[in-house]
Amino acid sequence: MKYISTRNSTRDYSLSQAMFIGLAPDGGLFVPKKFPDFNYIDFSSDLNYQQLSCNILFPFFSGDPLENKLESLCCDAFNFNVPLRRLDASTYILELFHGLTLSFKDFGARFLAACLNERVGKRTIVMVATSGDTGSAVASAFYKKPNIDVVVLFPRGQISSRQEQQITCWGENIHAFAVEGCFDDCQRLVKSAFRDLKWRKKNRLCTANSINIGRLLPQVCYYAFASLKVFCKQERFANFIVPSGNLGNVTAACWAKKMGFPINKIVIATNANCVISEYLKTGNYQPRASILTLANAMDVGDPSNFERLLNLFPNYDSFRKELSSYSVSDEHIKRTIKEVFEQQGMVVCPHTATGCWVRKYGQEERKGVWVIVATAHPCKFETIIEPIIQEEIPVEPALSKMISKENHFIEIKPSLDLLAKYIEKWR
Numbered sequence: 001m002k003y004i005s006t007r008n009s010t011r012d013y014s015l016s017q018a019m020f021i022g023l024a025p026d027g028g029l030f031v032p033k034k035f036p037d038f039n040y041i042d043f044s045s046d047l048n049y050q051q052l053s054c055n056i057l058f059p060f061f062s063g064d065p066l067e068n069k070l071e072s073l074c075c076d077a078f079n080f081n082v083p084l085r086r087l088d089a090s091t092y093i094l095e096l097f098h099g100l101t102l103s104f105k106d107f108g109a110r111f112l113a114a115c116l117n118e119r120v121g122k123r124t125i126v127m128v129a130t131s132g133d134t135g136s137a138v139a140s141a142f143y144k145k146p147n148i149d150v151v152v153l154f155p156r157g158q159i160s161s162r163q164e165q166q167i168t169c170w171g172e173n174i175h176a177f178a179v180e181g182c183f184d185d186c187q188r189l190v191k192s193a194f195r196d197l198k199w200r201k202k203n204r205l206c207t208a209n210s211i212n213i214g215r216l217l218p219q220v221c222y223y224a225f226a227s228l229k230v231f232c233k234q235e236r237f238a239n240f241i242v243p244s245g246n247l248g249n250v251t252a253a254c255w256a257k258k259m260g261f262p263i264n265k266i267v268i269a270t271n272a273n274c275v276i277s278e279y280l281k282t283g284n285y286q287p288r289a290s291i292l293t294l295a296n297a298m299d300v301g302d303p304s305n306f307e308r309l310l311n312l313f314p315n316y317d318s319f320r321k322e323l324s325s326y327s328v329s330d331e332h333i334k335r336t337i338k339e340v341f342e343q344q345g346m347v348v349c350p351h352t353a354t355g356c357w358v359r360k361y362g363q364e365e366r367k368g369v370w371v372i373v374a375t376a377h378p379c380k381f382e383t384i385i386e387p388i389i390q391e392e393i394p395v396e397p398a399l400s401k402m403i404s405k406e407n408h409f410i411e412i413k414p415s416l417d418l419l420a421k422y423i424e425k426w427r
């Protein structure tokens, strides 16, 4: 399997190359040159998650030096449960938050860390911008991995205090920076580091954001897994609602569908940051500064993976045929958290609530089986949720452990020069 840039399809890369480079030299994102074709009928319904992911990822690794390690990579990375819970007669919740840092980011981050760890030679820097959950997942996945330093850039004061604690509690090879600015400033900083080819090479720079294909591929597996489970229970194709920010997770859903898994509609739920809904409405893509919302991990004004979606659906009509999108206000997020709690007895995080809102109030078919993707554990967002449901959310043991640790971070303006100076010091 070969990989190409979304901006230039003439040069081929291997998977390991694409993972280490992160962003293609022309500024594009890596995508598989050709997608494997699966027949969902071939999959037995009782495959375990690790085994299934290994089967699905196998063609993506063919010919790569990591090919023979794939099974152990999957077993190491996906060391937690992936429950599909029933919300009502025709709606399921796919809980992707049972990894160590309690969001779906653990799938991609743990898998990427396992892959890079196998192949890393000289000292390498993994740089990552975070709107809340990526930072902790990456920090935890790379903690104490030899020869890898992690730089986490998070927007100061714009993430929940428990998210911040999960990013800053590590020390050792994890370097956390509180950036004066918003998530887009953090993301720009990563991109400017990548554009500085000399600095990038000298520091053997690599990224663990969802621009890295090594994070996206493992996310394809849970869409395949959930759709196969639904098909086995109901003999119907599943529709997915994906709470989205940088559009990585929804790209993975589209890839799973393209590969032949029993998936029908894919619907994007966003918060008030609605560039993708506007694109679907008007055909104009107008990136903007992000605005702060209750679903902070989705506060993205210029989603990176839009470019991968366009690569998949190059013209506006095909794009509109495959995807629809709804923007959900903070007020509706709050109301939905309350309703889902009162009516179904389930506590959902503000991100997941955007998906629940779409299922209830969106203009989609009521018929069919729907899967709402639950992206984070509610206990990370207790300050938002507890006042709404008037109940305390029990803290997951993994989180209490991180909360009790001392935290370390450096405050910094969003400037690559300043960041480079800090990095000089510890290298």
Ligand SMILES: *Cc1c(COP(=O)(O)O)cnc(C)c1O
Pocket: 103, 104, 105, 132, 133, 134, 210, 243, 244, 245, 246, 247, 248, 249, 250, 297, 298, 351, 352, 375, 376
């Ligand atoms: C990252 C994140 C999202 C958005 O996912 P994208 O892949 O960036 O679209 C949604 N919810 C939570 C909890 C997240 O951490």
